[in-house]
Amino acid sequence: MSDALRAGLRAMAGQRRLAGVLWLSLVLPAGVAFTALAPLTRLLDSSPSGASLVKGWDSWALLSWHATRTAQWKGTLAVVLLALLGGWLLQLFLTGGVLRVLIAGDRRPVLGRVVAGSVALFKVNLWATGRYLLSLAFWLGGVCGGVAWLLGKVAGASAVPESPWIQARDLWLLSAGPLGFFMVSLRFDLARIALARGEAATARIAYRLSGPRIRGHRTPLLGIALLWSGVALALGWAFTTIGVSMNPGSVGALLALVLFRQAGFAVQAAARVGFWASLLRFDEGRRAHLASRTIRLSDEETAAPLHDRGDGEGPGHATSGPP
Amino acid sequence: MQAFLFLAFLPGSPAFALEAPRKVVDYDIQVTLEPKERLLTGHETLRWTNPSDLPVATLKFHLYWNAFRNSASTFSQESRGHLRGDEADRKEGWGFIDVTSMTWSGADVLKGARFESPDDGNADDRTVLAVPLPRPAAPGETVALEIAWKAKAPKVFARAGHVRDFFMLGQWYPKIAVLEPRGMRRRAEAGWNAHQYHAFSEFYADWGDYRVAITVPEAFVVASAGAKVSETRKDGRKTLVFAQERIHDFAWSTDPRYVVRESRFDPTRDVPASELERASKVLGLSREELMRGLRPVQLRFYMQPGHESQWRRYEEAQKWALAWLGLWAFPYPYAQVSVIDPPEDGMGAAGMEYQTLYTAGTDRRLSWWPLRGLRFQEGVVLHEFAHGYWYGLLASNEFEESWMDEGITTFAESVMMDRRYRYFVELPFGVGLADEDRNRAEAIGRDLDPIRRDSWAFASEPSYYRNSYARPATVLHQIRRLAGEEAFWRAFRSYALRWRFDHPTAEDFFDLFRPLAIPGFESLVAGCFSGTSFVDFRIVSATSERQASRAGYDDRGRLLLPPDEKNKRKADEKGPFETTVVVGRDGDLVLPVEIALTFENGQVSRTRWDGREKWIRLRTVYASRLARAEVDPSGTIVLDRDPFNNVRVLRAKGLSAAAKVRAYAVHLVENLLSLAWSLP
Numbered sequence A: 001m002s003d004a005l006r007a008g009l010r011a012m013a014g015q016r017r018l019a020g021v022l023w024l025s026l027v028l029p030a031g032v033a034f035t036a037l038a039p040l041t042r043l044l045d046s047s048p049s050g051a052s053l054v055k056g057w058d059s060w061a062l063l064s065w066h067a068t069r070t071a072q073w074k075g076t077l078a079v080v081l082l083a084l085l086g087g088w089l090l091q092l093f094l095t096g097g098v099l100r101v102l103i104a105g106d107r108r109p110v111l112g113r114v115v116a117g118s119v120a121l122f123k124v125n126l127w128a129t130g131r132y133l134l135s136l137a138f139w140l141g142g143v144c145g146g147v148a149w150l151l152g153k154v155a156g157a158s159a160v161p162e163s164p165w166i167q168a169r170d171l172w173l174l175s176a177g178p179l180g181f182f183m184v185s186l187r188f189d190l191a192r193i194a195l196a197r198g199e200a201a202t203a204r205i206a207y208r209l210s211g212p213r214i215r216g217h218r219t220p221l222l223g224i225a226l227l228w229s230g231v232a233l234a235l236g237w238a239f240t241t242i243g244v245s246m247n248p249g250s251v252g253a254l255l256a257l258v259l260f261r262q263a264g265f266a267v268q269a270a271a272r273v274g275f276w277a278s279l280l281r282f283d284e285g286r287r288a289h290l291a292s293r294t295i296r297l298s299d300e301e302t303a304a305p306l307h308d309r310g311d312g313e314g315p316g317h318a319t320s321g322p323p
Numbered sequence B: 001m002q003a004f005l006f007l008a009f010l011p012g013s014p015a016f017a018l019e020a021p022r023k024v025v026d027y028d029i030q031v032t033l034e035p036k037e038r039l040l041t042g043h044e045t046l047r048w049t050n051p052s053d054l055p056v057a058t059l060k061f062h063l064y065w066n067a068f069r070n071s072a073s074t075f076s077q078e079s080r081g082h083l084r085g086d087e088a089d090r091k092e093g094w095g096f097i098d099v100t101s102m103t104w105s106g107a108d109v110l111k112g113a114r115f116e117s118p119d120d121g122n123a124d125d126r127t128v129l130a131v132p133l134p135r136p137a138a139p140g141e142t143v144a145l146e147i148a149w150k151a152k153a154p155k156v157f158a159r160a161g162h163v164r165d166f167f168m169l170g171q172w173y174p175k176i177a178v179l180e181p182r183g184m185r186r187r188a189e190a191g192w193n194a195h196q197y198h199a200f201s202e203f204y205a206d207w208g209d210y211r212v213a214i215t216v217p218e219a220f221v222v223a224s225a226g227a228k229v230s231e232t233r234k235d236g237r238k239t240l241v242f243a244q245e246r247i248h249d250f251a252w253s254t255d256p257r258y259v260v261r262e263s264r265f266d267p268t269r270d271v272p273a274s275e276l277e278r279a280s281k282v283l284g285l286s287r288e289e290l291m292r293g294l295r296p297v298q299l300r301f302y303m304q305p306g307h308e309s310q311w312r313r314y315e316e317a318q319k320w321a322l323a324w325l326g327l328w329a330f331p332y333p334y335a336q337v338s339v340i341d342p343p344e345d346g347m348g349a350a351g352m353e354y355q356t357l358y359t360a361g362t363d364r365r366l367s368w369w370p371l372r373g374l375r376f377q378e379g380v381v382l383h384e385f386a387h388g389y390w391y392g393l394l395a396s397n398e399f400e401e402s403w404m405d406e407g408i409t410t411f412a413e414s415v416m417m418d419r420r421y422r423y424f425v426e427l428p429f430g431v432g433l434a435d436e437d438r439n440r441a442e443a444i445g446r447d448l449d450p451i452r453r454d455s456w457a458f459a460s461e462p463s464y465y466r467n468s469y470a471r472p473a474t475v476l477h478q479i480r481r482l483a484g485e486e487a488f489w490r491a492f493r494s495y496a497l498r499w500r501f502d503h504p505t506a507e508d509f510f511d512l513f514r515p516l517a518i519p520g521f522e523s524l525v526a527g528c529f530s531g532t533s534f535v536d537f538r539i540v541s542a543t544s545e546r547q548a549s550r551a552g553y554d555d556r557g558r559l560l561l562p563p564d565e566k567n568k569r570k571a572d573e574k575g576p577f578e579t580t581v582v583v584g585r586d587g588d589l590v591l592p593v594e595i596a597l598t599f600e601n602g603q604v605s606r607t608r609w610d611g612r613e614k615w616i617r618l619r620t621v622y623a624s625r626l627a628r629a630e631v632d633p634s635g636t637i638v639l640d641r642d643p644f645n646n647v648r649v650l651r652a653k654g655l656s657a658a659a660k661v662r663a664y665a666v667h668l669v670e671n672l673l674s675l676a677w678s679l680p
């Protein structure tokens, strides 16, 4: 685990161009939103709350906007939500390319190679995402929600809110929910790594490969993920808090805030690169371990194919055995 | 006593503030609760004194649990089984109250009794019972009735009832209606004021003393109005006796699971010095005068298990409300307050006012970050305790003038909330929503109803809520802004003092503000309380151009030519400039307003417009060009329906608010997207 973390930190400090690409995936939807919001927010400049908004937060500015300019308000919300959706999809798309570049090393042009890698992996990653959403639905909706529902049933309709069954249900939801989410997501991540490495040609194979790599090593894997979560949250919190306290009152100050926030997002992007690098190192270690075991096995028995033969095409087409 | 009563209600008798109410009723009640069967068995001795100058042949009673009797009751019809976000149990959840006997001096008076539906003629409603007397009760005569009844608690969804073994008992006993003497609430003739139980109103009663003996299984914890006088135990049951003078309503609650927390309001400690200072300055009273009547009050919080940690938040808000109302209205006259915390599956009982007792309401999750910033607990305490004044101590008629209860309460709540906590909803990073703003945003919408309307006669449920809560509260803020703080709060306080222990009407309220000659006051009374008027000030046009040099023949007959293009552009930059601004008023509320013209050189010219005409044109010739025209720059007109047309910017200076908001919106997008980076 410490080896993986070291690799992550090294990548966080070293892979600046890659971080830049990730940061761009934030800036792109943000920029589109900034432009789209111009006609929707113009009314604030000729509103009585304009001056107080320049000074800081104004509860009436928000409430009166919501109450009397509903169309612009809903439009603003829609732009924000669409930017979020677009940004999320963009990141999902770019993850394949980012992993490819991380595996191959930081060779230029990074942006071009990330995009090319993402395009190449687009289809298989889409399948993997579908599988991911299905397993999320199964583990969170089915298992986690199902057990909670059962506990509620056992407690009965007239149970007091503090009955042990209800308490157990709440505790279960609070613990199994996040845990399930993390584990399902990490499996998805390892599957995508397998796809990026070219080990698997289809999402199905990639998922099949990632299973044994997690098995027995859930704790260190979760540890890596939680540590990077902590780093990312701390960074986000710090930059947001400082940014909010800047509260610009002039054009220059607003520019300074924008620059500061973007610098913060770039650092957060670097931390994300670090997370992926850690995960790659973990995956490498597990792969090597499993391969040595398989070699020993196959030495004794016949040289059975390691993996199902993928029937996909393109760069994912590989049934490579151990190196 | 009788002569006093008689004299006091003579029309034209001078208005004076009461130290104690005119007592009309006395209740001595014994009640037993069988929790398993949800059954109440009760007996009451009711002593009622005819307060009018006429003989009274019929008595009228409220049997309000019959609202829950079946789907045909007026309450069921009006609410359709939904109220305040809760839903009725239409299978097992019904309840009722049946009077089993009623005698006067040994004579059965129940024989001729019949149900009446004065509000809607619903023959199936059993919430008002008319009982003819064998002989009329003379003016001033006291009628002593012995009444026995049985009642079944409904599944709680609308204020009263039970869930599991939690019971909230409001409107649970046969309660005599109000016989209004001539002169009271400006009545020309004496008569009953008895309304059915409605979805949106239930309170109007006469003053008196209560003594209530409650018998429950021993394990049950009882929370009750009044002070506990005695407690006896026998055969696994206990009987608790509570007594309270000078009230007009009595509620109680019981639950074996209550966790009781006690505290004490100590004026010397719990009245913030800054608030005392402010009240002293604004009201023109010395601090000693203000503190004089404030007494310690015993506070009891009946918490649900799992909510214990939240009682401190209730406590803090409760102490603040006692301090604020004590200073700005008058000192709380009772010795105790009981706060009921209903269970999370019984929230239909939450947020209800009774006398010396009210129900609050919270959820375990509200103590978690960042939900902690949603101040529902504080809001409900401030609101319900404020009711203790505007429904409790100034016993207005909620059926006919719901704004005098809910509206003034919402107004007081917003002042208390924003002053103490700043925001009703507070989110991380300094973002929050003020209570006054929240009401204001609701109040400036379109209206179908005036504020003054029978509570069951509003066009819709939202219209009732708007016109009983947010709109009157905002109109009061409007009056405050127009009158100025000193004038407003002094009148507000004199209303509270004059009408405590009494039954005020809207006109009584207005009469205390009329001598202040507040500009626009009569327009607000006619337009908002009795009408659906609104106001929208707006800048219709604003131009500022170099004053045109004269062209044509001058006095000596010389022809003056306009400057050519090149010279014109040069001259355009020099001035003087002729500025013309037209300000319009939409809507029929006539309110005075200020207009501010800001010129490019920074000079501001302010004009006060009485707002009588529908528009005004301001014209000025000045060395500098107009940069910005604004109507109501200080935000005095809180009822302005559309604040976004109040400003016209000709030349912008400094940072644009829109740019700032856009930057923040974009940072929010980036923040949320980068939040995904903290997940695998």
Ligand SMILES: [Zn+2]
Pocket (backbone or CB within 6 Å): B383, B387, B406, B409
């Ligand atoms: Zn209320």
